Amino acid sequence: MSQNAAWIAVDWGTTRLRAWAMSADDQVIEARSSDDGMVGLTQADFAPTLVRLMGDYLGRERMPVMACGMVGAKQGWAEAAYAAVPCAPPGIDQATRVQDAAFDLAILPGVKQDTPAEVMRGEETQIAGYLAQDPNFDGVLCLPGTHTKWVHISAGEIVSFRTAMTGELYALLSTQSILRHGVGEGWDEEVFAEAMSSTLSKPETLAMTLFNIRAEGLLHGLSPTAATARLSGLLIGAELAAMRPYWLGQRVVILGAEVLSKRYAAALQAQAVPAEMVGAEALTLAGLIAAQAHRKAAA
């Protein structure tokens, strides 16, 4: 540690903990992370886990912490009840506050939608980070990942959203199912585009095209590279078929990691929907900084 931290920003997800030691003028002093996701922790573990990761930044005063993600779930450090759409991404006023020996903690709530039932925890803070840079955005944000979110934004508010488990399905099918025998490294843009287009235009075929990947490998030597691109294309095509109201005729911005964002952008481009891509890495931190700025203003 080369510098005293004024506060700590925390993105505590299901499987990862990311934390940033921040200066008084909201510059990153140091970023750290660990595999101590909430899924492996009981309620009593959260504070000691954060002490273990960031302890050398702690002094005699309680350290202000601004956190988002599954840390606010019912099984998290403390529950931060969902805000309900339509709403702006929740800020410090809606946060759950916890004070213990070491921390003055604020956990930003997730967002829920009653009908159709939907929940997010963490994505709302990425959205807050995006809106901090582009407050007048009106359109759709796509946040690809394990559970991809499609979010309609208008007048600074989350109006509605839907979730597709595409990332989780892809991971399960490519590592745990019979298809794991055929998939591999690499990427084939053309195979992806063809598979994507086939389930987008004929979503009813999905159930019989998945096993076909295995049979093509056995009978016709489908390469592991092509199998991977086809699996991804079939699943993303099925997702786009479900999410049509979220992209058809809309302004779409994709907030995600580069490789995955490019797949979604290519899929949308094939439907004549130009999609911007914004790296999601920094957005969570930007959202946490925005919430912390309000906390300081209110203090």
Add this chain to the structure above:
Amino acid sequence: MSQNAAWIAVDWGTTRLRAWAMSADDQVIEARSSDDGMVGLTQADFAPTLVRLMGDYLGRERMPVMACGMVGAKQGWAEAAYAAVPCAPPGIDQATRVQDAAFDLAILPGVKQDTPAEVMRGEETQIAGYLAQDPNFDGVLCLPGTHTKWVHISAGEIVSFRTAMTGELYALLSTQSILRHGVGEGWDEEVFAEAMSSTLSKPETLAMTLFNIRAEGLLHGLSPTAATARLSGLLIGAELAAMRPYWLGQRVVILGAEVLSKRYAAALQAQAVPAEMVGAEALTLAGLIAAQAHRKAAA
């Protein structure tokens, strides 16, 4: 062992080995099984594994064995090359023969379809068992399971078939995915019917209805029983949407385990397709007996 066996019938699948000691007049002397599926075996393991299971039936003469399933895959005991549709379920004439110290082994081949690419190993012997009882069957056989097969039969031949990974998807989603937190014991026929009908009529919705199960559990207390029935319904509805040419206006017979067969029968009945159900337990053995009868006739 109370009686000498004349031959041994073997159904050797990916995860299970089932074997029957058979009398000269094709009566079951004893049925045994183990978890020694082909997935855990190398080529050299097969013979010793069968000796371990059935050794007390072996004498000084080589024991005739009639086998089907993954034992004939490339990574099996010996490869039995696929027969190609249209074809009758392969019999002893197409079998791969292996003689070693203990066994006079015949492995029945699986069946392949070049376009669209499809493969089966084991199901063709169940089909042979069914056709042994109803040689003039003309219609569609549905064999629900990990990889459900829909098979068009005419004039004693497998004309075409398709596979849906519905059973494997259900298992992965209900035990490995985020949905595992919400599913549980029990069954709700009405919830199943509603979910099945929703993806059958609107297959494009599948990608966004899966995560909805989790959100309904978190927000509206969806019961584990209802979550299970809904997940199953959504997946079987998507399968029926894909397999429409295989059941619409067809005579359908379901060959499967009772619980799963009833779900498919209910789904088809809701589409005004009356489906017969035939317990699949005995069909594999019936198919192996039919093949063994030809072997004896040829000897």
